[in-house]
Amino acid sequence: MNFAELRAAIKNSIDLDFQVASSRLQTTIFGLDRADILPLVVEIGIIPEDIKHDSTEEKLYTKVSDILLAKSLSEMNLEVAVLTQRSDSADIIAQSRYHGYSLVGDAKTFRLSRTAKNAKDFKVVSMAQWKGDCDYSVLVCPYYQYPKSVSTIYKEALDHNVSLFSWEYLYMLLKEGVTESPSCNLRELFNQSAIIANATTVVNAKANFLQQQNVNIADIINMPRSRFDDYLKEIVKILVERGNAEIGYYESEQQRVKRLSREDAINELLKCLKLDNKISTIKQFIEQIQK
Numbered sequence: 001m002n003f004a005e006l007r008a009a010i011k012n013s014i015d016l017d018f019q020v021a022s023s024r025l026q027t028t029i030f031g032l033d034r035a036d037i038l039p040l041v042v043e044i045g046i047i048p049e050d051i052k053h054d055s056t057e058e059k060l061y062t063k064v065s066d067i068l069l070a071k072s073l074s075e076m077n078l079e080v081a082v083l084t085q086r087s088d089s090a091d092i093i094a095q096s097r098y099h100g101y102s103l104v105g106d107a108k109t110f111r112l113s114r115t116a117k118n119a120k121d122f123k124v125v126s127m128a129q130w131k132g133d134c135d136y137s138v139l140v141c142p143y144y145q146y147p148k149s150v151s152t153i154y155k156e157a158l159d160h161n162v163s164l165f166s167w168e169y170l171y172m173l174l175k176e177g178v179t180e181s182p183s184c185n186l187r188e189l190f191n192q193s194a195i196i197a198n199a200t201t202v203v204n205a206k207a208n209f210l211q212q213q214n215v216n217i218a219d220i221i222n223m224p225r226s227r228f229d230d231y232l233k234e235i236v237k238i239l240v241e242r243g244n245a246e247i248g249y250y251e252s253e254q255q256r257v258k259r260l261s262r263e264d265a266i267n268e269l270l271k272c273l274k275l276d277n278k279i280s281t282i283k284q285f286i287e288q289i290q291k
Contacts, residue, residue: 001028001032001036001037001040002039002040003039003040003043003044006040006044006064007048009025009028010025010057010060010061010064011057013025013060014055014056014057014060018056018059018060018063019084021060022060022063022067022084025060025063025064025067026067026082029064029067029068029071030067030071030074032071034075034174034177037068037071037072037075037174038171038174038175040068041068041072041167041170041171041174042167042168042171042235042238042239043238043239043242044064044065044068044107044109044167045065045108045109045110045141045142045145045166045167046109046110046111046112046142046239046242046246047061047062047109047110047111048061048246048249049111049112049113049246049249049250050249061109062107062109065091065107065108065109066082066083066091066092066107067082068107069091069092069105069107069140069170070082070091070092070094070105072170072173072174073092073094073105075174075179076173076174076178076179076180076186077097077179077180077181078094078095078096078097078180078186079094079095079096079097080092080093080094081093081094088126088130089130090104090105090106090127090130090131090137091104091105091106091107092104092105092106092107093105093134095134096180096185096186096187097180098180098181098182098185099180099185099187101135101136101187101190102133102134102135102136103134103135103136103137103138103163103190104127104130104131104132104134104136104137104138105137105138105139105140105165106123106127106130106137106138106139106140107140108122108139108140108141108142108145109142110141110142110145112242112243112246113246113250117145117147119151119152119153119156122139122141122153123139124139124153124156124157124160124162124164125156125160127139127160127162128156128160128161128162135187136161136163136187136190136191137160137161137162137163138162138163138165138190139157139162139163139164139165140165140166140167140170141164141165141166141167142166142167142168143166143167143168143169143210143232143235144236144239146164146166146208146210147208148208149207149208150206150207150208151206151208152206154205154206154207154208154209155205155206157193158193158196158197158200158205158209159197159205160193161191161193161194161197162193163189163190163191163192163193164192164193164210164213165189165190168231168232168235169189169217171231171235172223172228172231173189173221175231176221176223178221186220188216188220189217189220189221192213192216192217195216196209196212196213196216214228
């Protein structure tokens with residue numbers, strides 16, 4: 001399955017009950033082998049620009065990201081379950097078959113057009129709270145969407161031992177065939193924030209530590225650092241292609257809008273402004289307080 005086929009599967013499910021659609025998509029994805037999910041893992045962190053905000057399609061897309069996270073960890077030989085709660089909880093829970101640790105995971109996806117992401121978008125503190133009785137809390141976000149230099153999220157991750165993982169890390173681990181076994185304990189992959197916190201001064205607590213984490217992860221899986229960097233370069237090429245495709249969507253939209261008649265253009269503007277919805281909401285409020 002390639003990314004376009006995954007998009008089609010999601011789009012074909014939007015008229016179904018959400019839980020039914022989620023279950024069917026999970027069955028499809030868990031039926032894929034490791035090689036099949038690699039192109040999906042590398043692109044799932046980007047929400048396509050043609051998906052409407054807050055639409056059923058967007059909700060299913062984010063659910064599929066949860067499922068792909070679970071499938072990826074399953075391929076690494078962890079026992080995994082996708083959680084069904086829609087908010088205020090982690091997305092997945094996993095545990096080692098051999099080494100006695102467990103984790104919760106939260107999959108993050110962003111639009112490339114989204115700017116000025118702040119700490120609350122990453123929900124690091126919430127991840128710490130959602131950990132419950134598990135040993136680790138793992139945030140899986142597009143690597144290049146993490147703040148580049150200084151951010152509160154790095155301090156929060158160090159303070160609460162929340163792993164700032166990424167789809168790119170998962171891609172590397174899957175492509176390298178990394179799996180847990182009685183002789184291979186992957187615990188330290190998810191414990192990086194605690195390890196890095198021990199060597200971080202208070203004054204540097206908000207500094208981006210991903211470069212050090214990259215070095216540590218490469219060492220854990222015995223990967224030469226040059227090979228790790230080559231993987232990132234490979235992924236950058238894929239993401240640049242994807243970015244250009246998203247630009248192409250907006251350029252086609254620009255041309256479509258320019259061809260609209262005056263009446264059609266006004267109707268489209270009114271639809272975008274959601275004025276009817278806002279009027280309806282205010283009317284409902286007035287009706288409620290007059291009862």
